[in-house]
Amino acid sequence: MDTQTSEMSVEAPVLEKLIQTRGVFLDHLLVGQVTPGEILKNSAGHSEVTYWEELLCAVINPDAGRLMAVVDIHQPDGYSGALRRHGSIEYVRFFIDWGRGEGYQSVSLTHFRVSDPPSGAEEDGIPIRQTVSVRFDGNRYWGCVLDGIQPKIRVVLSWNQVPEINPAFAPLFGNVVESRIRVKSEEEMKLLFGQAVGDGGESSGSRFGQAKYIPGAVSLPEIKRF
Numbered sequence: 001m002d003t004q005t006s007e008m009s010v011e012a013p014v015l016e017k018l019i020q021t022r023g024v025f026l027d028h029l030l031v032g033q034v035t036p037g038e039i040l041k042n043s044a045g046h047s048e049v050t051y052w053e054e055l056l057c058a059v060i061n062p063d064a065g066r067l068m069a070v071v072d073i074h075q076p077d078g079y080s081g082a083l084r085r086h087g088s089i090e091y092v093r094f095f096i097d098w099g100r101g102e103g104y105q106s107v108s109l110t111h112f113r114v115s116d117p118p119s120g121a122e123e124d125g126i127p128i129r130q131t132v133s134v135r136f137d138g139n140r141y142w143g144c145v146l147d148g149i150q151p152k153i154r155v156v157l158s159w160n161q162v163p164e165i166n167p168a169f170a171p172l173f174g175n176v177v178e179s180r181i182r183v184k185s186e187e188e189m190k191l192l193f194g195q196a197v198g199d200g201g202e203s204s205g206s207r208f209g210q211a212k213y214i215p216g217a218v219s220l221p222e223i224k225r226f
Helices: 012-031 036-040 138-146 186-193
Strands: 003-005 053-061 066-073 088-097 104-114 128-135 152-159 174-179
Touching: 053 088, 053 152, 053 174, 053 186, 066 088, 066 104, 066 152, 066 186, 088 128, 104 128
Parallel strands: none
Antiparallel strands: 003 174, 053 066, 066 128, 088 104, 088 152, 152 174
């Protein structure tokens, strides 16, 4: 079994640039004036920025026929910009490599909505975890295992931009995880990655998920956010 996550550490001036880019990204996507590709040109050359949201882990639950992942929401704001009533969307696309030479194939796309708290509301309980899951062919998985092949999954988290079907897609805001971890139940996943995990299905959608936890501090400089 293996799991890989991408991390990024940036200096404060670069992060400030990314904060500005994120605000422009959101505002212009909402009004449909600028394409994501155009905004990427102003991202200071970075991708897989995990200051706001981060894919922590991905697992395979073949008995339930589910691929599952856990997303961490790191910040109390930065999810809806000036247009707070709209919020924004965290997209999660799942791929699987069955190990038979075909490479990664897209399985499904799911999402959940996030937003900044209303003006004057408390911003406690951050960070927050949210689980997402999609269906897949568990029987085919076990067939591969019986043949001595361990399938591998690739999961892409992308804020406010639908991840491409191309498995090489790298999000600007979000990250990518590859994993062969297998669990027997969602309860086992919670034991592995923390009990306080939001219950998200294929179209989960509360503000930040259903539960919260307090991990170690995010390893990025504390600066004023938009």
